[in-house]
Amino acid sequence: MKITLLALAIGGLTAAMPAVADEALPSNLLYDAGKEKKTVWPLPVKNSGELKYNEHRQDLSKWPTLSYEDKRPTKKAEKVELQGPLNGNAENGKKLAMNTQRGNCWACHALPGDVQPGSGGPPLLNVGTWGYSDAHMYQQIWDRRVANPGTEMPPFGTNGVLSDQDIRDIVAFLQSLN
Amino acid sequence: MKTSARIAAIALSGLALSLGAHAEEVYRDMTPYIDYGSKPRASDDARHTNTYQYWKDNARIDPQRASSATQFWTVNWKYKDPPFNDTLHGGHDAQDRGAELYRQLNADGRFAACLGAKKGELKGLRLQYPQYRKDMQRVVGLEAMIEHCADKQGMKLVNGSYDNSAVSVYITAFSNGMPIRIDVSKGPLKESFENGKKLFHTKAGWTNFSCATCHVSVVGKNLRGQTPTTHYGDVAHWPTWRSKDELQSLHVRFTECNRNSGVQPLQIGSKEYTDIEVFMTALSNGYPVVNPSQRD
Numbered sequence: 001m002k003i004t005l006l007a008l009a010i011g012g013l014t015a016a017m018p019a020v021a022d023e024a025l026p027s028n029l030l031y032d033a034g035k036e037k038k039t040v041w042p043l044p045v046k047n048s049g050e051l052k053y054n055e056h057r058q059d060l061s062k063w064p065t066l067s068y069e070d071k072r073p074t075k076k077a078e079k080v081e082l083q084g085p086l087n088g089n090a091e092n093g094k095k096l097a098m099n100t101q102r103g104n105c106w107a108c109h110a111l112p113g114d115v116q117p118g119s120g121g122p123p124l125l126n127v128g129t130w131g132y133s134d135a136h137m138y139q140q141i142w143d144r145r146v147a148n149p150g151t152e153m154p155p156f157g158t159n160g161v162l163s164d165q166d167i168r169d170i171v172a173f174l175q176s177l178n
Numbered sequence: 179m180k181t182s183a184r185i186a187a188i189a190l191s192g193l194a195l196s197l198g199a200h201a202e203e204v205y206r207d208m209t210p211y212i213d214y215g216s217k218p219r220a221s222d223d224a225r226h227t228n229t230y231q232y233w234k235d236n237a238r239i240d241p242q243r244a245s246s247a248t249q250f251w252t253v254n255w256k257y258k259d260p261p262f263n264d265t266l267h268g269g270h271d272a273q274d275r276g277a278e279l280y281r282q283l284n285a286d287g288r289f290a291a292c293l294g295a296k297k298g299e300l301k302g303l304r305l306q307y308p309q310y311r312k313d314m315q316r317v318v319g320l321e322a323m324i325e326h327c328a329d330k331q332g333m334k335l336v337n338g339s340y341d342n343s344a345v346s347v348y349i350t351a352f353s354n355g356m357p358i359r360i361d362v363s364k365g366p367l368k369e370s371f372e373n374g375k376k377l378f379h380t381k382a383g384w385t386n387f388s389c390a391t392c393h394v395s396v397v398g399k400n401l402r403g404q405t406p407t408t409h410y411g412d413v414a415h416w417p418t419w420r421s422k423d424e425l426q427s428l429h430v431r432f433t434e435c436n437r438n439s440g441v442q443p444l445q446i447g448s449k450e451y452t453d454i455e456v457f458m459t460a461l462s463n464g465y466p467v468v469n470p471s472q473r474d
Contacts, residue, residue: 063384065442120400154385
């Protein structure tokens with residue numbers, strides 16, 4: 001609390017610690033309400049006693065943080081059912097799977113054409129031949145915790161990272177791998 | 179108006195906490211704990227990743243292992259430290275800058291006294307941190323204390339800034355070769371350790387990752403060009419010179435790991451980061467201080 005007040009008091013200085021301005025959020029986030037993406041990060045500047053704050057590429061304050069003031073729970077695992085035909089665009093799915101800021105599946109899974117295959121999860125090079133239904137794959141991407149509560153795989157659907165159509169596209173891409 | 183509303187909110191939540199943490203506790207996914215024991219030390223890694231044997235003595239690093247694409251992570255980056263790596267780098271410039279700033283700050287001897295240096299002796303001072311300060315009513319790391327004491331001398335050295343870390347490098351180097359030894363078996367440091375342990379295993383962000391997701395669950399696995407190593411023995415070389423030309427403090431490193439894993443970073447010097455610092459420092463117990471240092 002003291003720290004926030006101090007930061008406000010010296011707020012005239014350019015490098016003052018950014019103060020959270022949203023009452024609903026914890027007070028000790030690196031958050032700048034004046035910036036488009038809100039989330040900021042500190043950059044030390046050579047031979048200076050101040051920190052410079054840069055805007056992050058994404059507003060991360062929307063999800064639970066490590067702040068003791070944060071009373072937002074982890075969202076419980078969501079069981080979902082794929083509705084109707086898949087209607088997925090495999091080409092777009094590939095783009096999503098191999099985009100670090102979206103699906104980012106390649107961080108953990110080996111995918112065709114990637115020279116730096118991730119090994120945090122099983123290789124998916126021929127996952128299309130594993131005999132998984134579209135519905136099974138859809139559920140794993142939406143929220144893998146339904147099958148394995150302790151999984152390292154992010155709950156892309158539950159946490160609002162990928163939309164219904166995004167996940168359909170990725171399933172179409174996965175089914176095309178053989 | 180806004181500010182007073184927030185004070186009220188915090189005062190209230192403090193009250194709720196003191197009435198009973200259980201009522202307040204919200205559900206968070208956790209990565210299961212490994213056995214940290216009651217007196218953690220760097221060598222405990224032998225029952226975690228079992229890589230301790232490859233990095234316990236940085237004078238005897240196996241060069242072949244250090245340059246192997248699949249095994250280098252088992253050396254916990256210690257091949258970046260002297261004597262294996264004796265190149266000059268930005269950390270040495272920082273040490274010089276720190277010496278100069280220290281001379282200005284300590285002209286009347288009060289800066290050293292404020293930091294807790296007996297008769298101005300800097301040797302071993304790094305090992306006293308993090309520590310609980312009765313006068314400040316909280317646990318502080320060395321960099322937080324440098325900010326606090328510089329303030330009293332009329333110099334602004336924001337925690338995490340280049341100049342703050344430069345002074346920290348200068349001071350830390352006096353303890354080179356001395357093993358980290360922080361006692362987390364009782365009192366406020368035990369509380370801080372337990373909180374830090376919990377935070378390290380708490381999942382957060384859009385990814386639902388905890389620190390332990392990478393440093394415990396997928397340790398040694400390849401995350402597209404990045405390979406997380408053990409979280410044991412990681413604190414003895416901070417602040418460090420990063421190859422992206424940045425003098426980085428441990429808390430600034432935490433913000434980087436947070437960002438890289440889709441988790442909102444917290445303020446430098448926050449209670450949360452300080453608790454994680456205490457946790458990780460205890461996991462470095464027995465490992466010798468080495469600074470200036472360099473990391474990728």
